[in-house]
Each structure stands twice: as structure tokens, then as C-alpha cells.
Amino acid sequence: MRILLVDDETEFVATLAERLSFRNMEVDYATKAAEAIELASRKSYDLAVLDMKMPGISGIELKGMLEKQCPGMKYIFLTGHGSEEDYRAGSSEASGYLVKPINIDILVARIKKALEAR
Amino acid sequence: MTAQYDGIGGSGLQFFGKVSASISHELKNVLAIINENAGLLEDLTVAARRGSPIDPDRLDRTVRNFTKQIHRADEILKNMNRFAHSVDQFECRVDLHDLVVLVANLAARKAAMGRILLETTAPAQPIQFTGNPFLLENLVWLCLELAIASTSAGRTVTLIPEKTASATLLHITGMDGLGEKLPLQNDAGLEAVCAALGAGMATDPAGNTLTLRLG
Numbered sequence: 605m606r607i608l609l610v611d612d613e614t615e616f617v618a619t620l621a622e623r624l625s626f627r628n629m630e631v632d633y634a635t636k637a638a639e640a641i642e643l644a645s646r647k648s649y650d651l652a653v654l655d656m657k658m659p660g661i662s663g664i665e666l667k668g669m670l671e672k673q674c675p676g677m678k679y680i681f682l683t684g685h686g687s688e689e690d691y692r693a694g695s696s697e698a699s700g701y702l703v704k705p706i707n708i709d710i711l712v713a714r715i716k717k718a719l720e721a722r
Numbered sequence: 723m724t725a726q727y728d729g730i731g732g733s734g735l736q737f738f739g740k741v742s743a744s745i746s747h748e749l750k751n752v753l754a755i756i757n758e759n760a761g762l763l764e765d766l767t768v769a770a771r772r773g774s775p776i777d778p779d780r781l782d783r784t785v786r787n788f789t790k791q792i793h794r795a796d797e798i799l800k801n802m803n804r805f806a807h808s809v810d811q812f813e814c815r816v817d818l819h820d821l822v823v824l825v826a827n828l829a830a831r832k833a834a835m836g837r838i839l840l841e842t843t844a845p846a847q848p849i850q851f852t853g854n855p856f857l858l859e860n861l862v863w864l865c866l867e868l869a870i871a872s873t874s875a876g877r878t879v880t881l882i883p884e885k886t887a888s889a890t891l892l893h894i895t896g897m898d899g900l901g902e903k904l905p906l907q908n909d910a911g912l913e914a915v916c917a918a919l920g921a922g923m924a925t926d927p928a929g930n931t932l933t934l935r936l937g
Contacts (some may be wrong), residue, residue, distance in 0.1 A: 615758075
């Protein structure tokens with residue numbers, strides 16, 4: 605499983621990447637949209653975990669950009685609060701969303717479920 | 723005295739709500755990082771029990787992450803506490819630069835989302851402002867909202883307090899989108915807060931500067 609994590613909080617995304625790698629996932633991470641697009645242009649990923657609110661861009665906007673480079677890639681959104689808007693975006697634009705702080709077992713289960721559905 | 727707040731209507735309440743929402747988002751991010759680092763320690767412990775050696779440097783990095791996030795949360799909560807207490811007195815003397823730094827800190831996340839950097843310049847001598855601190859914070863916040871919405875990503879907006887012989891001023895420089903028309907003519911909240919404080923406003927579109935005259 606090749607996973608791309610994108611969140612502007614470096615300590616969060618780096619540590620989450622390390623934890624997912626302990627769970628036999630191949631993980632790259634980016635803290636900026638441009639870095640994520642660059643990574644996706646060089647490598648194909650099965651699923652991207654995107655923060656919904658990043659400087660200058662929303663997770664939905666970034667998903668639109670990544671879809672052009674990685675057709676068929678699945679998405680899970682991360683959010684701080686889980687508003688009605690986040691719920692709608694998670695339901696319609698992705699394979700769901702998780703509210704921070706996240707439970708890694710739930711994230712792993714969501715990733716596996718999203719990839720099984722492909 | 724509460725008439726000062728009656729005059730600004732829902733604007734003051736909206737300001738309080740926006741600051742609270744921004745602080746809660748920041749604290750969520752801090753908790754998320756602490757949560758991942760605690761989880762990582764758990765993962766490393768499980769691995770150690772299975773016989774994998776523990777890397778002391780990795781443990782040290784995790785401890786430093788905890789310490790960093792605790793300091794970050796402490797700063798956020800100090801700002802929140804100062805802001806919450808700004809409604810304690812309807813009129814008092816405050817250091818203008820300190821107040822401007824507080825509002826810039828409260829607005830930092832909002833600015834970062836728009837990829838705008840906020841900076842403040844300390845005056846050579848302290849400048850005292852006598853008036854309602856909450857209303858002044860509200861006014862500076864509304865001006866920063868305007869600056870963040872109208873300024874191109876990547877730019878720096880700087881807040882510069884100044885004391886002249888006749889006035890106490892706050893210059894907000896680096897703003898795009900300023901016209902001859904004053905921003906308060908398009909913003910009822912801004913107009914109401916200016917009126918409640920007795921503050922004036924002037925624009926210098928060529929210099930990308932909005933100046934508040936605070937008395």
C-alpha cells in the first residue's frame with residue numbers, strides 16, 4: 605500500500621508517516637500542496653490522506669489537482685473539528701474523514717476498507 | 723458603560739467567536755501532534771518487547787516534540803487568557819504595541835491560511851492607549867481580516883504603532899486592494915467599532931497603508 609500524507613503540521617505528518625510505516629505501509633509525506641503534487645508526479649499512490657485546511661489551499665482543491673496526476677487514487681480527509689461541511693466533503697469527495705487527534709487503528713481500517721473497495 | 727458594546731452589535735460577538743474558533747483549531751493541532759508522538763512511543767515499546775533495539779536518539783526527538791508542543795499550547799493559552807480578560811475593564815491604559823502583538827498572534831493562523839505573514843514593529847518608546855482594550859482589539863482584528871482578504875499570498879503585512887505630537891496612530895502596511903474610499907464604508911462592523919472607539923481611518927493606496935487614528 606502506497607500512501608501519501610499531506611498536512612502543514614510537520615511534526616504531525618512526519619510522526620504519522622513513521623507510525624503507518626510500522627504497519628507495513630509505504631508512506632511519503634508533504635507539508636505543502638506543491639510538494640504533494642511533485643511527489644505524485646514521480647510516484648503513484650494508492651491513497652492520499654489530506655488535511656482539509658492548509659495554507660492557501662483546501663484539501664478538496666488539492667484532491668482536484670492530484671486526481672489529474674493519479675487517477676483512481678483514493679482519499680481520506682483529516683479535519684480539526686468535523687463540521688457539517690467536513691462531513692459532506694468526506695462523504696461526497698472521499699472515502700470518509702477523521703477528526704484530529706486521530707486513532708491510528710481507525711485510520712488503518714479506513715485505508716484498508718477504501719482500498720478493498722477499488 | 724455597556725453602551726460601548728451595544729454600539730458594535732453582533733460584530734463584537736462575532737470577533738469573540740472567530741478568535742475562539744481559531745484558538746480551538748490551533749489547540750487541536752497541538753493535541754494531534756502530542757497524540758501521534760504518544761502513539762509512536764507505544765509503537766516503539768511494542769517493537770522493543772519483540773526484541774527490536776530502542777534508538778535513544780529517536781526517543782530524544784519524541785521527547786523534544788512533546789516539549790515543543792507543550793510550550794506552543796502554553797503560548798496559545800496565555801494569549802487566549804489575555805484576550806478573555808480584555809473585557810474586564812471598559813477603560814484602561816494599555817501598551818499599544820503589546821495589544822497589537824496580541825491581536826497579530828491571535829490572527830496568525832488566519833493569516834497563515836491566506837499565506838500572509840504578519841509582523842509588528844515596536845516603537846522606540848512605549849505608546850500608551852487609554853480606552854476600551856476589547857474594542858481596540860476588535861478594530862485591529864477587523865483591519866487584519868481586511869488585509870488578509872485583500873492582500874496577495876506571500877506578502878507581509880506589518881503593524882506599526884506611532885505617537886505623534888497630536889495623535890496616536892497605528893499603520894498597517896503592505897496591504898493590497900486599498901482605494902481612496904475608506905474600507906469602513908463597505909463594512910458596517912468596522913464602522914461601528916471605529917465609532918464606538920472614536921477612532922478615525924485614512925488610506926494611502928500608493929503606499930499600501932491603512933492608518934488608524936486612535937486619539
